[in-house]
Amino acid sequence: MTPDTQDSFKALADPTRRQILMQLSQQExxxxxxxxxFDMTRAAIKKHLTILEKGNLISVKTKGRERINSLETDGLKTVTDWLTYFDHFWDNKLNRLQTTIANNNTDHPDSD
Amino acid sequence: MTPDTQDSFKALADPTRRQILMQLSQQExxxxxxxxxFDMTRAAIKKHLTILEKGNLISVKTKGRERINSLETDGLKTVTDWLTYFDHFWDNKLNRLQTTIANNNTDHPDSD
DNA sequence: AATAAGCGATACCAAAAGGTATCGTATTTA
DNA sequence: TAAATACGATACCTTTTGGTATCGCTTATT
Known part of the structure; x- marks a missing residue:
């Protein structure tokens, strides 16, 4: 049950699916x-829900003939965890910018 | 210059593109x-770079006949900002879980 | 000046994605 | 019990996506 980063990112890459998540954040x-x-068929929505489920962004509980979909935070965590990889770059961005400006007139010497 | 959420999410939805970003976080x-x-042609990489640029995840500066690609944080911020929408749900998750357990035997009479 | 290097752009292809229509099944409800 | 409801699954279609091959342009290099 390794969290599959690809499934989570892919699930978030569609605007309809992101809207579904926002709806589900309000209520099951x-x-x-x-x-x-939405302006599309139930079959289309069902496909989106399957993809969201695979990305660990929703969970489903069966209740009689109904399937109740609710937001699941696991997939969101997978994505935010991946994004934290870039935190150090975020912090260093000002440093890099300053370095770039400092080196702007003098190209690095060995590649001239 | 409204940050296009869709472009950023879409750019992040491909594993090759995410790997490129990780490379660029180390160096231009x-x-x-x-x-x-990577094990693909330059043309394929160039397409990925174009998509990353459109998602505000990289920026490009021309230097002679070279194009130097570097990480850009704008697109990452667009995505993380969208994700913060769910922070309140994250906080409430324990509450909802407890409510779910409490209601487990008695089906909720209405949709409250 | 001739050649090589780095890249952009385009045409083209196979596979995946996003959608509909339709049929079948299980569960309520009248 | 019969009919309506909520859904799953499948076949099918069109567009998008991810890739290659190829040509041509601009910038170094010799």
């Missing part, structure tokens, strides 16, 4: 309820 | 240098 919803919010 | 690189790190 069945497939039909989600479909009502 | 030309297209040829990046290509050396």
């Amino acid at each position: 919803m069945t497939i039909a309820e989600i479909t009502d919010q | 690189m030309t297209i040829a240098e990046i290509t050396d790190q």
